[in-house]
Amino acid sequence: MTGLLRAAHPGPVLAVVVLAVLLGVSFGLSPERVVLVGLAVLAGQLSVGWCNDLVDEARDRAVGRSDKPIVTGETSARAVRIACALAVVAVVPLSLACGWAAGAVHLLTVASAWAYDLRLKSTVWSWLPYAVSFGGLVVFVSLAGGALPPWWMPAAGALLGVGAHLVNVLPDLADDEATGVRGLPHAIGERRLPIVATGVLAAGSLVVALGAGVTRTTSLVALGAVAALAAVALAGRGRAPFLAAVGIALVNVVLLAASAPAEHASALLTHS
Numbered sequence: 001m002t003g004l005l006r007a008a009h010p011g012p013v014l015a016v017v018v019l020a021v022l023l024g025v026s027f028g029l030s031p032e033r034v035v036l037v038g039l040a041v042l043a044g045q046l047s048v049g050w051c052n053d054l055v056d057e058a059r060d061r062a063v064g065r066s067d068k069p070i071v072t073g074e075t076s077a078r079a080v081r082i083a084c085a086l087a088v089v090a091v092v093p094l095s096l097a098c099g100w101a102a103g104a105v106h107l108l109t110v111a112s113a114w115a116y117d118l119r120l121k122s123t124v125w126s127w128l129p130y131a132v133s134f135g136g137l138v139v140f141v142s143l144a145g146g147a148l149p150p151w152w153m154p155a156a157g158a159l160l161g162v163g164a165h166l167v168n169v170l171p172d173l174a175d176d177e178a179t180g181v182r183g184l185p186h187a188i189g190e191r192r193l194p195i196v197a198t199g200v201l202a203a204g205s206l207v208v209a210l211g212a213g214v215t216r217t218t219s220l221v222a223l224g225a226v227a228a229l230a231a232v233a234l235a236g237r238g239r240a241p242f243l244a245a246v247g248i249a250l251v252n253v254v255l256l257a258a259s260a261p262a263e264h265a266s267a268l269l270t271h272s
Helices: 002-007 010-026 031-055 057-062 077-096 100-118 127-144 152-178 184-188 193-211 216-235 240-271
Strands: none
Touching (some): 002 031, 010 127, 100 127, 127 152, 152 184, 152 193, 184 193
């Protein structure tokens, strides 16, 4: 069971579920609706994680990935296929239970993530599923509460997703190159990748700070933190740029969640 859970990429799964739940709480969704949103996102992310390890099995074996449960024998490919199929079956009713429009958007975000696993990961369009899925996640949660978000919120989510993609690939560039995976991060190159990732994430921070109804103090503190982390990302050595970029992504998540209440209330009044 532990191997099966590890094959789902529990870290990214948990991060996306927590983001969805935080947005749900910030948007003022009822506790029941927040739980439903969280379960829908959990099912979708589990299916994506398991799909990723199934698709990458041959490549992971070729480079001797000791952190991959299918490769090490902690779990079998058959068990992962069954779990993935069950997650796919579960995500459809869970998503649609949040509302037809919200459900359709969430299923689109899951399909986009699957497109990354199955094909786009190895192309210069590898960034697109992350933009669609993270931007769509904001729209999904907002629609689950009965209103569309302002344009800048999914835009900030899309930038967060693209930045997360660039940061996430950084430690695996060598293994990817060895197995023929060449997405946008590989085209950018190892030397320039931290700079580009930092710029994308910082742009997301700026979009939220300018568009959000957060207080001036909150925006200034957040932007100050982003500036400091960006300096570390651009000038640091070793794992420092990676960790600093992750820090910027976390600041963006907090900013996005903090901006949700006022924006959602405004949207509800507009649609009433």
